[in-house]
Amino acid sequence: MTRPRSMRNALALGALLALAAGATASAADSWQISGALARACQISFDCADGDQCRSLTLDDRVTVQNTATVTWQCNYAIEAATMDFSSENQGLLVNPDDDLGLPYLATYTGGQNSGFAGRSLVTHVITNPTPDTPNVDVSGSIQLMLQARTQPLFAGRYSDRITVTITPEAP
């Protein structure tokens, strides 16, 4: 079909206008950056007498005696962690010259569900602290109460090592 010249000119102008409209074209895109900060807890202890915690009075079998201050914190809140209290000598103060050892009961006075009271460390004691606030210290004392025994003690140094571990629970 043959169009009149005026119609052909009109079509050509329309094509040029359409191309001109695209002269400011641009393109856009996006991407995500992300990273996770893992849950973590930390623990420290403070002994009044340096790196060896406060000496106990061996002949006091009725008083709860403070040893170390244990401080912990986690970088999250509300959800739980696991605290593990264990004894190198399974809950006994040991003197190399004394085969029996001296048993004790342990207490931890820390708050936010981290504490326990009057437990032997013959096996691990486990607590499940739930920190109220991220990155805020919670402190408590490790207290020992020495137990009576019928046999006399031997001269020398009675000692034990208590290890406290805190581990965040998986979300």
Added chain:
Amino acid sequence: MTEAARPRRAVIAIGAGLLVASAVAAPAPALAGDHKDILITTTLARTCGVTAPGDQTIDPSSLAVQPVGSVSYRCNFVGGATLRLWSQNGGQIISPASPSNGGAPQSRIYSTVFDGAALGQLTNAADTSAQTVRAIAAANTDQSGAASIQLSSAAVIAGAYLDTIFVDITP
């Protein structure tokens, strides 16, 4: 001539008449040469395209410069193009509020460098975005620039931190 033969001659005569009429109606051949030049022009608009890298993982606890991928772009001309960067969170990685992070959103500001150009903290809108002019050395040829970020302070509360970076390019 018999009566029966007359109608046949009449039919022949009508047919010849039609042939004659047809020959008269045919166009006469041109008697002089002529031509018209028709100028046809069009314009291909300048355009550029940009492709963001895939999603990138960062360490929210690190203060080091962290690469976050390479942006590729191409234009259909030689010259310059303006590349803009902005982000959903205005140049911050954010961990949304949750009970485990204390109930408040956690954020960390980062600065951005694109292909050696320091863009500072990104804004959260295209019209206030950071801009860098890219030299287009060859048409229809891919070029790219590496992007990196650096946190101004490390995240300290556990959680998932993220932001979305937008990029566009204009001729």
